[in-house]
Amino acid sequence: xxxxxxxxxxxxxxxxxxxxxxxxxxxxxxxxxASFVSHDNAHLLMLPATLQNYLQLxxxxxxxxxxxxxxxxxxxxxxxxxxxYPFAYAIARMKSRYKSLLILFIIxxxxxxxxxxxxxxxxxxxxxxxxxxxxxxxxxxxxxLPLLFTDTAVMIGLVYNLLPFMILPLLTNIERLDNxxxxxARDLGANRLTTxxxxxxxxxxxxxxxxxxxxxxxxxxIFYIPDLLGGSKSILLGNLIQNQFLxxxxxxxxxxxxxxxxxxxxxLLLIYWRxxxxxxxxxx
Amino acid sequence: MKNWPMKSYLTGIYLxxxxxxxxxxxxxxxxxxxxxxWHGFSFRWYQELFSDNDLWISVMHxxxxxxxxxxxAMCIGGLTAISLFRYQFFGRxxxxxxxxxxxxxxxIVMGIALLILFSMIQLQLGFxxxxxxxxxxxxxxxxxxxxxxxxSFDEYIFEAAKDLGAKDMIIMTRIILPLLxxxxxxxxLMSFTLxxxxxxISYFVAGPDFEILPLKIYSMVRLGVKPEINALCxxxxxLTLLLIILSQLVLRKKP
Numbered sequence: 001x002x003x004x005x006x007x008x009x010x011x012x013x014x015x016x017x018x019x020x021x022x023x024x025x026x027x028x029x030x031x032x033x034a035s036f037v038s039h040d041n042a043h044l045l046m047l048p049a050t051l052q053n054y055l056q057l058x059x060x061x062x063x064x065x066x067x068x069x070x071x072x073x074x075x076x077x078x079x080x081x082x083x084x085y086p087f088a089y090a091i092a093r094m095k096s097r098y099k100s101l102l103i104l105f106i107i108x109x110x111x112x113x114x115x116x117x118x119x120x121x122x123x124x125x126x127x128x129x130x131x132x133x134x135x136x137x138x139x140x141x142x143x144x145l146p147l148l149f150t151d152t153a154v155m156i157g158l159v160y161n162l163l164p165f166m167i168l169p170l171l172t173n174i175e176r177l178d179n180x181x182x183x184x185a186r187d188l189g190a191n192r193l194t195t196x197x198x199x200x201x202x203x204x205x206x207x208x209x210x211x212x213x214x215x216x217x218x219x220x221x222i223f224y225i226p227d228l229l230g231g232s233k234s235i236l237l238g239n240l241i242q243n244q245f246l247x248x249x250x251x252x253x254x255x256x257x258x259x260x261x262x263x264x265x266x267x268l269l270l271i272y273w274r275x276x277x278x279x280x281x282x283x284x
Numbered sequence: 285m286k287n288w289p290m291k292s293y294l295t296g297i298y299l300x301x302x303x304x305x306x307x308x309x310x311x312x313x314x315x316x317x318x319x320x321x322w323h324g325f326s327f328r329w330y331q332e333l334f335s336d337n338d339l340w341i342s343v344m345h346x347x348x349x350x351x352x353x354x355x356x357a358m359c360i361g362g363l364t365a366i367s368l369f370r371y372q373f374f375g376r377x378x379x380x381x382x383x384x385x386x387x388x389x390x391x392i393v394m395g396i397a398l399l400i401l402f403s404m405i406q407l408q409l410g411f412x413x414x415x416x417x418x419x420x421x422x423x424x425x426x427x428x429x430x431x432x433x434x435x436s437f438d439e440y441i442f443e444a445a446k447d448l449g450a451k452d453m454i455i456m457t458r459i460i461l462p463l464l465x466x467x468x469x470x471x472x473l474m475s476f477t478l479x480x481x482x483x484x485i486s487y488f489v490a491g492p493d494f495e496i497l498p499l500k501i502y503s504m505v506r507l508g509v510k511p512e513i514n515a516l517c518x519x520x521x522x523l524t525l526l527l528i529i530l531s532q533l534v535l536r537k538k539p
Contacts, residue, residue: 027397
């Protein structure tokens with residue numbers, strides 16, 4: 001490099017580093033610090049430093065909410081995968097001229113406000129809503145079904161909102177699948193199940209992984225879905241953190257919950273990442 | 285018709301996606317406050333919607349916020365992606381890792397983290413706190429979008445430009461930007477939609493003086509008694525549909 005003018009480089013790197021340090025690293029450090037201090041009515045955060053916030057978490061209510069959140073998010077991911085995989089597979093392997101239109105119709109809900117889609121679910125699920133009315137009209141049930149404000153409603157709402165996040169990565173992944181590998185497996189005498197298990201599934205693992213992450217992470221924290229569909233009984237982690245910060249005004253406890261939550265997620269992602277990498281290595 | 289189980293399965297999923305939205309649209313024209321029964325066609329809720337001043341103020345706020353956040357995030361994110369591609373520097377991997385973590389980090393944690401920061405530096409919650417927060421969560425998405433395009437660049441172009449005596453600034457304005465603008469625009473659009481749609485982070489860093497549309501919708505939905513919301517949902521859904529159709533037309537024209 002003869003004349004390397006570093007002005008642009010220094011400017012670009014300076015801006016991004018400054019931004020990330022001030023608005024990403026520093027805030028996350030502040031959360032960690034806040035989780036080790038106390039609070040009172042006049043101060044949101046104050047000294048002395050304490051471990052009390054973490055010790056407080058070792059309480060059956062909080063443990064239950066943690067477990068419940070991971071369980072619901074996990075179930076939601078599983079349902080999305082089971083619903084989304086065959087769907088994405090069918091669309092991706094389709095040779096119809098309507099294919100791009102069909103894909104567009106999955107992207108449209110993806111671009112629509114998630115709050116609005118949650119609200120539309122309320123109309124469907126409420127006691128005198130569509131589902132209940134249809135079931136009563138057909139005589140399946142005799143009185144309105146109490147669907148809204150239950151865990152089932154939260155689950156339906158989550159799946160409804162997050163399913164496109166599962167389908168889209170799977171779709172791109174399956175579209176790139178090499179047909180010759182499947183043909184080869186079939187020629188060599190593998191039946192449909194074996195072909196799926198040994199060829200298709202491992203090759204679409206990256207899509208399954210990114211889809212699952214895209215569903216699992218938001219499922220834990222979209223506090224407005226349990227808030228709108230689940231009523232007072234369904235409190236998930238997102239609602240708990242939101243409560244501590246904006247209603248109970250206990251920032252240290254809210255911070256401690258967030259730190260534990262982030263650590264658990266980090267560990268989970270790490271395990272997931274490691275195991276999936278091993279899978280692909282075994283394949284090679 | 286062959287393969288009918290698959291076809292009915294696909295239809296089922298599409299119905300799952302669209303029936304709730306269709307129901308919402310139909311009821312936005314229903315001339316009744318609570319009832320599910322059809323009371324005749326009416327534009328009543330649309331009239332109420334369009335005369336709701338608070339709502340239009342929040343729409344304006346959201347648009348201003350979305351455009352500013354997307355534009356600034358596009359600039360910073362674009363420069364970052366270009367730097368990551370062109371330069372070797374200390375902490376390059378760290379920067380990439382940080383951006384990756386920022387995408388994965390849960391919205392709610394980012395929301396409270398920024399809330400703590402803003403309260404520490406005593407920044408009043410309102411437009412500026414929202415803008416800073418929105419730029420922060422948009423930047424990583426711009427970096428990823430632009431980076432995915434930039435790796436397909438032919439590096440010899442830069443070599444040739446350098447050999448011919450072009451300086452960094454010239455390479456940037458004459459080569460990189462013209463080649464990169466579709467990716468930059470895609471990043472801008474993504475940031476804009478993220479900003480317009482964000483509830484979780486905004487919920488923590490918004491103040492009472494600057495109400496934005498998603499939070500306004502949230503409070504309306506929570507109270508949830510007026511069919512005005514149905515009309516609002518129909519309008520936003522219609523606009524989204526229109527934008528998607530337009531963008532498809534624009535994209536399809538190009539070879």
